[in-house]
Structures are given as C-alpha cells and as structure tokens.
Amino acid sequence: MDGLNNLKPERVVRAFERAGWKVMRQTGSHVVLKKESNPVLLTIPVHKGKPIKKGLLLNQIKAAGLTVEAFLGYYK
Numbered sequence: 001m002d003g004l005n006n007l008k009p010e011r012v013v014r015a016f017e018r019a020g021w022k023v024m025r026q027t028g029s030h031v032v033l034k035k036e037s038n039p040v041l042l043t044i045p046v047h048k049g050k051p052i053k054k055g056l057l058l059n060q061i062k063a064a065g066l067t068v069e070a071f072l073g074y075y076k
Contacts (some may be wrong), residue, residue, distance in 0.1 A: 004057055004058065007052055009031075009052050010050075012052055012075065013031050015071060015075040019071070021033040022034055029042065029045055030046065042060050043060075
C-alpha cells in the first residue's frame, strides 16, 4: 500500500479519468465522478494544499474496482 500518502487531489481526479471515469459535477470542493459501466459514484475532496487521506483513497479505489497498483499506474 505504499505510494498512497500525500497524493494531490487534482492528480487523483485525473488518474480516475484515465481509468475511464468522467467528472459529472463539482459541488463546492468535492468532485463527483461516474463511470458508465459502474453504478457507484466517486466523490473526491479537492481542498487546496491538502492531500487526500489514505483511508478515503483506499475506499475510492476499491469502489472503482481497481487495485492499488493499477491506480498508481494511472496516477503516474
């Protein structure tokens, strides 16, 4: 699970987009993503200067049906 610390929210959103997720909307500081083949909505908090917490990111990766390694491949 190494590599999930201090990830920038903007790049996390971009990584999910590379994995096939589309930004549906942004409400305040939260970006909501949806994938056509998946009924789940992902919500990513995009707070300036604050990285995404590891537990939240792990839950979002699992909900997206990805492995940590696959997500990190999209992130880089």
